[in-house]
Amino acid sequence: MSTSTTTTDLVETKKSGGLTAAASNYIDERTSISTAVKELGRKIFPDHWSFLLGEVALYSFVIILLSGSFLTFFFSAAMTPVEYDGSFVPLKGVEMSAAMSSSLDISFDIRGGLLMRQVHHWAALLFVAAIGLHMLRIYFTGAFRKPRELNWVIGFILFILAMAEGFTGYSLPDDLLSGNGLRIIDGMVKGIPLVGTWISYLLFGGEFPGEAIVGRLYSLHILLLPAIIVALIAMHLLFVVVHKHTQYPGAGRTNQNVVGYPVLPVYAAKAGGFFFIVFGVVMLMASLFTINPIWNYGPYDPSPVSAGTQPDWYIGFADGALRLIPPGLEFVWLDHTFSFNILIPLVALGLFILVVLIYPFIEAWVTGDKREHHILDRPRNAPTRTAIGAAGVTFYAALWATASSDIIATHFKVTMEGVIHTMQFLTLVGPFIAFFIAKRVCLALQKKDREIVLHGYESGRIVRLPGGEYIEVHQPIDEYERWKLVSYSDYKPLMLRPNAQGKITTGQKLRAGMSRWFFEDRIEPVGTTELERSHGDHH
Amino acid sequence: MAKDDNSGKDLAAADSSGVGQEGAPAGTVVVVRDAVANPGFPPHRPRVTDVQPSAERRAERTVYTLFYLSIVGSVFAIAAYMAFPIIPEDPGSVRTNNLFIGLGLSLALMAIGIGAVHWGKALMYDHEGIDERHPVRGSEDTRARAVEIFQEAGEESGIGRRTLIRNSLIGALIAFPLPAVVLFRGLGPQDDNPAALLSHTMWKKGTRLALDPTGTPIKASDITLGSAFHVIPEGLQDLEHGKLEEKAKAAVLLMRLKPEDLNELPERAGWSYDGIVAYSKICTHVGCPVALYEQQTHHLLCPCHQSQFDVSNHCEVIFGPAKRPLPQLPIAVDSEGYLIAQSDFTEPVGPSFWERN
Numbered sequence: 027m028s029t030s031t032t033t034t035d036l037v038e039t040k041k042s043g044g045l046t047a048a049a050s051n052y053i054d055e056r057t058s059i060s061t062a063v064k065e066l067g068r069k070i071f072p073d074h075w076s077f078l079l080g081e082v083a084l085y086s087f088v089i090i091l092l093s094g095s096f097l098t099f100f101f102s103a104a105m106t107p108v109e110y111d112g113s114f115v116p117l118k119g120v121e122m123s124a125a126m127s128s129s130l131d132i133s134f135d136i137r138g139g140l141l142m143r144q145v146h147h148w149a150a151l152l153f154v155a156a157i158g159l160h161m162l163r164i165y166f167t168g169a170f171r172k173p174r175e176l177n178w179v180i181g182f183i184l185f186i187l188a189m190a191e192g193f194t195g196y197s198l199p200d201d202l203l204s205g206n207g208l209r210i211i212d213g214m215v216k217g218i219p220l221v222g223t224w225i226s227y228l229l230f231g232g233e234f235p236g237e238a239i240v241g242r243l244y245s246l247h248i249l250l251l252p253a254i255i256v257a258l259i260a261m262h263l264l265f266v267v268v269h270k271h272t273q274y275p276g277a278g279r280t281n282q283n284v285v286g287y288p289v290l291p292v293y294a295a296k297a298g299g300f301f302f303i304v305f306g307v308v309m310l311m312a313s314l315f316t317i318n319p320i321w322n323y324g325p326y327d328p329s330p331v332s333a334g335t336q337p338d339w340y341i342g343f344a345d346g347a348l349r350l351i352p353p354g355l356e357f358v359w360l361d362h363t364f365s366f367n368i369l370i371p372l373v374a375l376g377l378f379i380l381v382v383l384i385y386p387f388i389e390a391w392v393t394g395d396k397r398e399h400h401i402l403d404r405p406r407n408a409p410t411r412t413a414i415g416a417a418g419v420t421f422y423a424a425l426w427a428t429a430s431s432d433i434i435a436t437h438f439k440v441t442m443e444g445v446i447h448t449m450q451f452l453t454l455v456g457p458f459i460a461f462f463i464a465k466r467v468c469l470a471l472q473k474k475d476r477e478i479v480l481h482g483y484e485s486g487r488i489v490r491l492p493g494g495e496y497i498e499v500h501q502p503i504d505e506y507e508r509w510k511l512v513s514y515s516d517y518k519p520l521m522l523r524p525n526a527q528g529k530i531t532t533g534q535k536l537r538a539g540m541s542r543w544f545f546e547d548r549i550e551p552v553g554t555t556e557l558e559r560s561h562g563d564h565h
Numbered sequence: 566m567a568k569d570d571n572s573g574k575d576l577a578a579a580d581s582s583g584v585g586q587e588g589a590p591a592g593t594v595v596v597v598r599d600a601v602a603n604p605g606f607p608p609h610r611p612r613v614t615d616v617q618p619s620a621e622r623r624a625e626r627t628v629y630t631l632f633y634l635s636i637v638g639s640v641f642a643i644a645a646y647m648a649f650p651i652i653p654e655d656p657g658s659v660r661t662n663n664l665f666i667g668l669g670l671s672l673a674l675m676a677i678g679i680g681a682v683h684w685g686k687a688l689m690y691d692h693e694g695i696d697e698r699h700p701v702r703g704s705e706d707t708r709a710r711a712v713e714i715f716q717e718a719g720e721e722s723g724i725g726r727r728t729l730i731r732n733s734l735i736g737a738l739i740a741f742p743l744p745a746v747v748l749f750r751g752l753g754p755q756d757d758n759p760a761a762l763l764s765h766t767m768w769k770k771g772t773r774l775a776l777d778p779t780g781t782p783i784k785a786s787d788i789t790l791g792s793a794f795h796v797i798p799e800g801l802q803d804l805e806h807g808k809l810e811e812k813a814k815a816a817v818l819l820m821r822l823k824p825e826d827l828n829e830l831p832e833r834a835g836w837s838y839d840g841i842v843a844y845s846k847i848c849t850h851v852g853c854p855v856a857l858y859e860q861q862t863h864h865l866l867c868p869c870h871q872s873q874f875d876v877s878n879h880c881e882v883i884f885g886p887a888k889r890p891l892p893q894l895p896i897a898v899d900s901e902g903y904l905i906a907q908s909d910f911t912e913p914v915g916p917s918f919w920e921r922n
Binding site: 068069070107113114115133134135136137138140141144173206209210212213214216217218219220221222223224226227228229230231232233234235236238242268269270277278279280281282283284285286287288291292293294295296298299300301302303304305306307309310312313314326327328329330331332333334335345348349350351352353354355356358361362363365367368393394395396397398400431432442443446505506508509512513515516517518519520541545550551552553554555556557 | 589590591592593594595597598599600601602603604605606607646650651653654655656659662663664665666667668670671672673674675676677678679680681682683684685686689690691693694695696697698700701749750752753754757759760762763777778795797807808809810812813814816846847848850851852853854856857866868869870871872873882883884885886887888889915916917918919920921922
């Protein structure tokens with residue numbers, strides 16, 4: 027919303043010369059950067075706290091790159107055995123890998139080294155968490171709908187890559203905990219039919235643990251994975267620019283406009299400032315709270331392990347899935363071992379990931395809606411989608427909590443078996459309960475919205491009528507608030523009709539069934555007729 | 566109300582919240598004929614800094630104070646780097662170094678951030694702007710031209726006509742990455758067979774059982790009732806190469822139970838010595854060390870995934886995801902009273918793998 031006078035002023039200052047103008051002119055004549063400024067400088071971004079989640083993810087990635095680059099200057103990705111001779115007295119003289127020894131040096135002999143290690147680790151934990159919450163925001167508001175389905179896929183791949191980055195980084199110090207993590211990976215890989223033994227053998231460069239794995243994970247961690255992540259983030263953001271940001275329903279906002287603040291100056295200040303706030307918070311955590319104290323664990327040794335071991339939080343769901351398997355699911359058949367105690371978790375998690383990945387396409391197929399959607403749904407206005415999301419979150423949460431089954435058991439003084447059996451129940455049945463509750467809550471909230479639109483909100487003012495009757499006065503809401511409650515898309519179940527050949531295909535039957543499941547319970551938005559009628563009742 | 570249709574093609578345009586893209590099917594959406602109209606933007610509400618000059622001045626003061634404070638934080642961090650050095654062998658100095666450099670940097674970063682956001686929210690022009698959206702797809706002209714370009718390229722190269730060229734090129738492109746796959750064979754040593762390696766450990770007839778990690782041999786008389794020992798084969802600590810690889814297979818737990826508590830299999834008669842039994846410490850689930858021994862119940866617990874093994878019942882699985890019992894190491898006592906292995910394990914230890922049978 028620039029005024030034309032300021033623009034002309036700017037141009038005139040440029041003409042009048044000065045260092046900035048000369049520099050701008052120099053660069054523009056070689057890069058055409060004025061085009062980019064013209065296109066992007068006043069680009070509008072809508073404002074909402076939930077849009078910050080993706081920013082947190084982006085910023086923590088930048089923090090990870092900065093702190094990680096510092097760490098690479100000191101870290102030695104070799105598993106050659108050395109005798110530790112650093113400042114940490116309890117481990118002096120202990121044989122360990124060069125990787126572990128250099129990690130200890132970063133922590134105890136380099137000023138600010140521990141700080142950077144902790145910044146790196148805290149930022150990594152925040153990175154995955156922020157991506158996860160950002161994805162939930164996208165899901166529950168329907169921001170994955172056309173034209174953003176592909177960006178959902180890119181974002182989801184980024185989520186997987188972030189976990190891979192986390193796991194490879196976690197394994198690098200070659201301490202007892204990370205070594206046990208790798209041992210579990212080795213065991214899982216070996217459980218894969220046909221190729222598992224060989225994959226493990228090649229991955230570890232021979233028998234577990236070998237002397238190769240840290241160097242290999244290091245290549246992945248600092249070169250291959252970051253390169254892919256940077257490329258995908260660039261695509262992800264490019265699509266945000268191409269599509270323009272979604273916005274929540276609000277008065278004056280339509281599917282054809284974007285309402286908000288321009289990049290220059292307001293977004294530059296707010297988003298740029300937010301980067302420093304995120305960085306500052308991570309820095310504060312790193313200065314006050316210890317994370318991953320590898321010196322307490324000691325170097326990796328295949329024999330010892332401490333009770334209550336936990337992976338970093340984002341690997342918890344996979345670890346929990348392993349714990350939930352009941353005994354006895356492994357068979358020898360045709361002279362080969364089939365480890366269903368490993369295959370079931372792998373396949374179940376693979377399917378879960380696949381469903382999340384392709385959900386936008388499933389929903390698009392069910393609704394048949396090929397229009398672009400730029401106004402976000404309030405979660406209550408898509409009850410079945412919200413309920414599916416609640417079921418998915420419950421499934422994930424149950425697996426995740428199971429990764430702490432031993433800690434739950436010791437902390438609350440309950441039996442290990444009891445915890446596992448409870449979690450088995452919650453993993454399988456919990457999602458259905460969550461689906462049912464979430465759907466009913468959505469429908470109830472939609473009904474409440476209708477009620478408020480038609481009859482106003484409870485004002486809290488109690489009036490005694492002449493006849494002695496007490497009533498609470500309901501105040502009508504203004505038209506701007508009302509718009510948020512009535513402007514949503516409502517779908518109804520697909521009606522099966524024969525196609526041009528007079529046939530009803532199986533695909534159509536399936537789609538009709540899904541459509542019925544999605545939309546049979548629905549609350550229509552209030553229309554003007556109903557609104558006027560209700561006003562007539564009251565006045 | 567709209568008609569439902571399989572293709573959705575003959576539906577009316579979508580409701581007021583739908584895009585007005587000509588011809589894009591709206592699926593099973595319900596068109597509300599009497600939809601409430603969008604009331605347009607609500608009136609702008611000025612901020613307190615817009616109406617009160619004193620509030621505006623205060624906000625300005627806050628912002629530049631924060632920026633100055635950030636400089637203080639950066640200077641403090643540099644000073645802390647020098648004032649709180651790491652003193653060798655003093656962990657306390659690491660803590661203060663970490664804390665004060667970190668606090669200085671936190672202040673430097675957060676003050677910039679909060680100052681900039683406050684500037685943006687309280688002082689910058691706060692009227693919202695509007696951008697128009699256009700359909701993401703290219704215009705009809707652009708799309709037509711794109712199709713045309715591909716057609717022209719197809720014509721000019723003849724890729725559609727010259728099928729031999731096309732097919733041989735596709736074949737070549739499929740074949741050329743294959744050597745890369747072969748190259749990855751080099752990730753593991755060339756001449757070993759992993760399944761064979763997994764089937765043997767360092768234990769052989771006569772190897773003494775030694776304490777982990779010192780490597781001191783163990784006498785049967787040292788093992789008191791109810792105790793559990795972490796055991797490695799004697800000589801493991803002296804290995805030049807492959808120490809951890811051998812340990813990852815050969816680690817053993819040694820426990821002494823009352824002989825009457827032991828329920829031994831007939832084919833394993835003589836594998837124990839006076840109530841002393843030795844079992845592989847490597848979990849048969851995914852290979853964690855089964856390190857926790859419950860003396861009262863004679864149960865072994867894997868801390869990773871909570872598989873439980875009953876030592877009195879030849880370590881069979883009583884709970885958890887593991888399937889197979891922990892393999893037993895047959896033991897005996899040599900002439901000097903030291904515990905020795907009768908042989909290697911009779912089956913592969915550790916996690917299951919495909920070739921295991």
